[in-house]
Amino acid sequence: MSHRDRNRQEGLLGSDDIPAIALEAILWSGWGLVRAVVATLTALVRFPLQAGAALVAIGWLLFFGWRSLSLGLVAITLGLAVWRLWHPTSYRRYVAVRLLTLIRSPYYRVRWPRIARSVDLVVYPGQRGRSGRVGGRRSTDGSVRVLRVRATGHGTDRLLLRLPNGLVPADVAARAEAIAHATGCLHARVRADRPGRCWLELARRDTLRGVVDPLPSMGLVDLAAVPVGACEDGTGWQLKLAGTHLLVAGATGAGKSSVLWSLLQGVSRGLASEDVQIWAVDPKGGMELRPGRALFSRYEDASPEDMCRLLEDLVEVKDARSKDLADSGARLHQRTAESPHIIAILDELATLTAFADRSVTRRIDTALGLLLTQGRACGITVVAAVQDPGKDIVGWRDLFPTRVAMRLDNPVQVAMVLGDSARDDGARADEISELTPGVAYVRTDGTREILRVRAAYLDDQAIARLVDGVTTQRANRTNTHKTGEPVLTTADLPATMRPTPEGGPS
Numbered sequence: 001m002s003h004r005d006r007n008r009q010e011g012l013l014g015s016d017d018i019p020a021i022a023l024e025a026i027l028w029s030g031w032g033l034v035r036a037v038v039a040t041l042t043a044l045v046r047f048p049l050q051a052g053a054a055l056v057a058i059g060w061l062l063f064f065g066w067r068s069l070s071l072g073l074v075a076i077t078l079g080l081a082v083w084r085l086w087h088p089t090s091y092r093r094y095v096a097v098r099l100l101t102l103i104r105s106p107y108y109r110v111r112w113p114r115i116a117r118s119v120d121l122v123v124y125p126g127q128r129g130r131s132g133r134v135g136g137r138r139s140t141d142g143s144v145r146v147l148r149v150r151a152t153g154h155g156t157d158r159l160l161l162r163l164p165n166g167l168v169p170a171d172v173a174a175r176a177e178a179i180a181h182a183t184g185c186l187h188a189r190v191r192a193d194r195p196g197r198c199w200l201e202l203a204r205r206d207t208l209r210g211v212v213d214p215l216p217s218m219g220l221v222d223l224a225a226v227p228v229g230a231c232e233d234g235t236g237w238q239l240k241l242a243g244t245h246l247l248v249a250g251a252t253g254a255g256k257s258s259v260l261w262s263l264l265q266g267v268s269r270g271l272a273s274e275d276v277q278i279w280a281v282d283p284k285g286g287m288e289l290r291p292g293r294a295l296f297s298r299y300e301d302a303s304p305e306d307m308c309r310l311l312e313d314l315v316e317v318k319d320a321r322s323k324d325l326a327d328s329g330a331r332l333h334q335r336t337a338e339s340p341h342i343i344a345i346l347d348e349l350a351t352l353t354a355f356a357d358r359s360v361t362r363r364i365d366t367a368l369g370l371l372l373t374q375g376r377a378c379g380i381t382v383v384a385a386v387q388d389p390g391k392d393i394v395g396w397r398d399l400f401p402t403r404v405a406m407r408l409d410n411p412v413q414v415a416m417v418l419g420d421s422a423r424d425d426g427a428r429a430d431e432i433s434e435l436t437p438g439v440a441y442v443r444t445d446g447t448r449e450i451l452r453v454r455a456a457y458l459d460d461q462a463i464a465r466l467v468d469g470v471t472t473q474r475a476n477r478t479n480t481h482k483t484g485e486p487v488l489t490t491a492d493l494p495a496t497m498r499p500t501p502e503g504g505p506s
């Protein structure tokens, strides 16, 4: 029988027990106080901003009373609301992002240990990796820890994770789907950081659901970063065109042509100044590219023989440039109006080869192989769009350093386009909805990093405006050369007076 049962049976506490109970109560109260102080100090260190704000609020309440505190809070809220209306960009940058981080940081930090355990991101004593439980007891030191939380203000939160010995970023990436479910997010993706750490990106809403408007092309064209659309985190999506080749793969209706038109829009200033040239091949009989005919220096959409000749002519340009580079001792082509950077756009490679007879197909293969292997240093970029990466590009895939995977039919195609580990790294191109054409996953050249992006959409009017703009500027340049009279173009106008894609001043 226990001591307490015996007391209950006796009905009374003995008088000897009272000092002992009082002593025990004092000791427990002291221990509780120590724990409260430790918890407060820990909160101050872990959540300094939140704890600081709470302390200021408590101090205000104690010194000035609740009325003053309420008035202060209302004044702050009104001030922020006015700021938001007056200048939403700076509000988002300086207030919204910080407020969100302030709120979400404790949320993730408090929930994370439980989530990490539930998705098995824990290394147990004596265990290497996530392969099983050795040694019995769970060690909290062996779990993935949150070092930093950042809300982007664009529907994505970023968690900087510290990995315990035995786990690598690929282990976290392998659990990304489970983490997304556990945190109530749409999807999760992992980005590398320095050794022992990685960033976990949690998308709370689909920021790419809306159509991205065409991006105005301003200033000089930078072929290292041509604007083509928007990234999931609200930043611009830019594609490198200099010194690389680009492959765009996507099922029918995935929005491949929006990438091509956005690229054309992005380099339109170079087309106007003629230090960038487009050579285009549209084997679908001109369905995609013919509206832009006036933008292209060379264009073929009729017979496979003509398209093949275009590619062979480009190989001749490449050979001549290689020779010039070798003679001058230079290693890289510098673009000028006399020797422009040439972008060869090939829409639907499979159609190009499907209807050609065997000898033409062989010539196309040879020309394409030469351009892909030797064109980059000579200022030639091949941009190819394909529907079926398996059938169309299996032999050439690795010669395209930059690849864009739009909506694809199955995970095997995702691996074909972006590489074997891409889907594990978060590139779920086979899950892109048919309702969001233009959405894609991109692997940046030379990195494992995957971006989720959406190309800007140029409708027929926007394409007509693009063509008009370039032809007008070219005509103006030609007039200037002929008459010697300077002609004012939109490029000469101050930024605020330049036309927007909608046609009005910016």
Ligand SMILES: Nc1ncnc2c1ncn2[C@@H]1O[C@H](COP(=O)(O)OP(=O)(O)OP(=O)(O)O)[C@@H](O)[C@H]1O
Pocket (backbone or CB within 6 Å): 211, 212, 250, 251, 252, 253, 254, 255, 256, 257, 258, 387, 437, 438, 439, 454, 455, 456, 457
């Ligand atoms: N970036 C985009 N944003 C919004 N809508 C788009 C975008 N791209 C395409 N669309 C819409 O999807 C339709 C199909 O797109 P598109 O013709 O570019 O697909 P595709 O991949 O080139 O298909 P195909 O291989 O059959 O030519 C377009 O008519 C347009 O309405």
